[in-house]
Amino acid sequence: MSENTDRCSVFWSTDFDRYAxxxxxxxxxxxxxxxxxxxxxxxxxxxxxxALIDARHGQGRGGRS
Known part of the structure; x- marks a missing residue:
């Protein structure tokens, strides 16, 4: 992987294992x-x-411009 590669994060539902x-x-x-x-x-x-995505990812910057 290149050191310039953007990182991606994914949140899974805490219920996923029980559903699966x-x-x-x-x-x-x-x-x-x-x-x-x-x-x-x-x-x-x-x-x-x-804004909800930003809050979930801890950025808290509100909507996109």
Whole structure:
């Protein structure tokens, strides 16, 4: 890997293992972004959506410009 390669981070739902094992139904899986079950994220691409991503990644800078 090049030292100039951008890093990518991915958050998985804390319920993923229970879902994958059949222990938890899909509608009970908490969203990795909003952490609600079922997902309650703002519409994709909105400032609110990007603010939620930033908050989850600890950046706290709000919407995209």
């Amino acid at each position: 094992s059949g222990e938890l139904r899909v509608e009970r899986v908490r969203c990795a972004l909003c952490q609600h079950a079922p997902c309650d994220c703002p519409p994709f691409g909105t400032d609110e959506y990007y």
